[in-house]
Every structure is written in C-alpha cells, then in structure tokens.
Amino acid sequence: MKISNKFLFAVFLTGFSIYLVFALNPEGASRILLNLLTFAGIYGLSAIGLNVHFGWTGLLNFGHASFMGVGAYVTLILMPHAAGREGEITSTGLPFIVALIIGILSAALFGLLLGLPAIRLRGDYLAIVTIAAAEIFRLLVRDLESITGGVYGIINYTENLQQYRPNFINNFSESLGFSPSQAWVCLVAWVSILFTVLFLKRLNNSPWGRALRAVREDEDAVRAMGKNAVWLKLQSFMLGAGIAGLSGVLLAFNYGSLETTVFVPLLTFYVWAIMILGGVGTITGPIFGSIIFWVIISETDRLAFILFENANGQQLAGVRFLLVGLLIMALMIFRPSGLLGKKEELLLDVK
C-alpha cells in the first residue's frame, strides 16, 4: 500500500514534468520532449546499471562514464565508420548487433579488469580509483588517435543502426515533426530499459541478488559465512558495467558523432543524480528520476539566459553544474531515499 502510494507519486511527478515541457514551450514542445525522452532513456539505463553497483552491492563507483565509453568506442570501431582528422573511412565491419554484443561484453570485461585490483578497496577508496580510471580511459582514448579518432572523434556510423529503422517510425515522425532517426534511438533506448528492468527484477529477489545485498551490508560477515565476497563484487561490477556499455552505445547513436569529451566526469555525476533522485537500490526508480532530471536540466537552461545575456555553451554548462549540485544537496537533506527508495533500506544516511 505504502509502496504503491510512492509509485503513484512518482508517476504523477513524472507526468507533471512532461506537462511542464508543454506549458513552458508553446512552440515545438513535442520535438523538445522527444529529445528529452531520448536522453532520459539512455541516462536512465545507465543509472539502472549504477544501481546494481551502488544500490545492490554498495560499491561506490564514480567512473561510470568509462564503462559507457568502452561500450560506445568498441561498438563503433567494430562497425563501418569514419574517424580522425582526415575522416579516414573504414568501410567494412561487423553488423550492428554483433558489434553491440562485443561492445557490451568489452564494457563488462573492462569492469572486471578495473575491478580485479580495485575491488578489494573499500568505500571512498574505490570511489577515488574508479574516478581516476575513468579519466585515464578518456585521456587514453583521446591520444590513441589512429584507432579512436582522438579529439576529432568518430563519425558516419549512425547508418549501422538507422538501416534497421522500421517504416512506422518514419510515418509517425513525419506526422509529429520528429527527427525519425532520433525517434528510432529513443525507441531502442526504452525497449532496452524494459528488458533490463525485467532482467533485474528477476535477479532482485533471487539468491544472487540477496548475496549482493549481503556484501553491501557487511563483507566480513559474508566471508565468515563461507562466501567469496570479492567474486560477488566482481560479478556485480561486470553486470552494471555491461548495462552502462549498452547505454553508452545508445548515447553515441543519439549524438551522431562521438568525441572523448562526452565521457567527462560530469556524465557520471548526472547518472548519480538520476539514481539518487529515482531511489537508490530500486529498479524502476531511475526511469522516473531520469525523466524528471532531464526536464529540470533542459527547462532550466532559460535560467542561464536570465543570468547571462546570450549565454554561451560554457555558461550554460556552468549553470547546469550548479543545478545538479543543488539538486543532489536538496535530495540528501530532504529525501535521501529518492522517489521510490525504501526508508528501511536507506543507503545514504547522511544525517
């Protein structure tokens, strides 16, 4: 009963946010909404992966952007694309679905490789190592220009996904004035969320999910019960990283060109804010959290224009940064359990 009230409130708040988009944008609201829902789907998926790490297993992962990055780069490089300063064309490659699976597995493998030395660290120390590893990954990708295109990035890859775009998307988008390619990415993102949520729901009350929660609560006690806490943590790291990898690929297809600057730490903090807003330790929470978060982010851009006349990109990003910080602070103080989190399982007990 109590849970369903919370759920209704989350649905109401999400609905209200979407209504706000229409109320605040007399023109082109549906296009803005599509853009926003695409980002919300992709970031929400990433936050669901982060929740496996932090919400289920208690791992403080602040390098989530690197898992998304590994997934994105591996997948794109394996498919036909163009990269680098000269836009060097690679015309052969694997089909999208094969490349995607390898990309997701690579992200999981990266999770394992990063986890092997780092996962023995506790709490804050793991946070420091993961954030550093994510930055190392980003700088490495930037400097390996011959493979990753470096600062010039990767382009001309979107067709790999768009060629599978069904016709109904075209018709539907035409009638609403959407970009059909973004509508397709949006649909793929939300279908991915659906399957991920179903998969995790299955795991949540399973013996495996229970073991992860035990690790979160007390590793020493897990060991004393004859269970290998390190292996459980590594499994959790791999699963969450794989989900993040998938969301990274979708993010690349949403942008249309991929650069290393996408995977700055700010991306990780966005995902954290979404997870906290939705409810740490919940499965569906990040979905609602993500939509509300993106409405806040996109609709408060006008705030930047009030503060600065003709605000440029940097000023806009600064205002967003400020707002994300304030949002996390406000949540920590007033509602650390987020929209759907259980008070009894409150993980972020800061008071």
Next chain:
Amino acid sequence: MSNSLIEVNNLKKTFGGLTAVDIKQLGFNKGQLTSIIGPNGAGKTTFFDLISGFQNSDSGDIHLKNKDISNFQPYKIARMGMVRTFQLTKVFDRMTVLENLLFSGSEISNDSLFKSVIKSKSQKKYEENLKDKAKNIMEDLNILHMADSYARELSGGQKKLLELARSIINEPEILLLDEPLAGVNPKLAEEILSLIKKLSNEGITILMVEHNIEAVMKISERIVVLAEGSLIADGNPNEIRTDRNVIEAYLGKDND
C-alpha cells in the same frame, strides 16, 4: 599427525613492537567446549582472526582437520566447517532476519548468477527447504516473530542471537564464538548460554572467547588462558580457578 581438530604450532603475530599472539603449541579436540579467557589485550580476538583467516600470521602454522590452512582465505576456512561470530556483532542490517538466514544457509552453487537468471524448479525447491530450515532455527531461538523485521531494528541481544542462528544454519563442525554474551541482558545471556551448551551436546566443537567468568566456569569443559599473547594456563575450570598464573594475570603479582 595429531588427534586435534584444530592445531597451531609456533603461531606468532605482531603489530609493530607489540606481540599480539605468540603460542608455541595449542590444540583443540573434537566435540569439546573450550573457553579462551584472559585480560583485555591478551590476544584472544587476534587468535580467532588468525585461525579463521581474517588476519595472516607472521609465522607458524595452523592445521584444521590435519590440513594446513595458514593464509587461507576466510571463506575457504568457513567452507571447511569452521564458522565464526564477531565481537562487534555483524548482521546484515538492511536485510530482514529471514534473509539474513537464507543468505547464510544458501550453498555457493545456489547463489550463482546463472541459476538465479534461469530460476529452475530445483532452485525454487531448494529455497523452500532452506526457508523451512531457517524457520525452524528461528523458532528454536525465539526470533521467529521477528522474521520479517529488518535486522537493524533488533536489540543488541537479538542481534547476537541472529548471528548465532546464522552461524549454525549450515551445520558447522566448529563454532568460534567471540564474546557471545557481551552487552546482553542476564536473562537472554542465560538463554544463549543454554543454547551454546545444547550445540555442544549435539557434537559441535566450540571455542568461545568470553569475559563473563561466571558463565565460562559454568559451561566450559576446558579453559585456555592467554595473557600478553602467550598461553599461561590450560585446564578444566577447577584447575584454572586456583591457578597462580591466572590469578596474577588478572589481579597483578603478589609482592610478598
């Protein structure tokens, strides 16, 4: 090879200049209820940490069932049938009492990610049996009414009970109990004590660190006394009661 279930030889552990444990030879027999006592800082908990794998020794060896387990990971030692509890109770706070027990009772193979995705009938059946087993234990320990409460909501004494319940669900051969009575009210202490006695009668080998001397004298078959890391006395309760070394260790040297 010796007849002892657990045996340590020349076991040494130092922290900087401090010698926490320095034991030449010590063995524990199957089925016996042994208490380890000694003043604060005598090295009792460190001794437990060493034999359960939570800390590595500087030198010496530890044998469990005639197998050298020095520097084994704690979970491997636990799987060999030696399960410990902690001085500062460690329960899974944000899980229910039932979940605490189910996790602890579940076999490693049952915890696998693959099986948890497949959700086979055999796993469901295993979980049902496990639940029954957990319920029986909770009933025995008088915590069945708390089954669906979060462990964090339990009182200190109830947490001790839960930790004990968690330790016995896998039917261990050896139990290492680190201060099972600390911070527990006298009535509950009595209950825990009779439970320990019952487990011992069922054939479980028990090693217990405890400061409640009265309780120790009452239920122990053998008492081992440590002081400053070394073994200073070893015998049945009556021998220990009158042992000069023990009295000196607790009360200081008699200058006369």
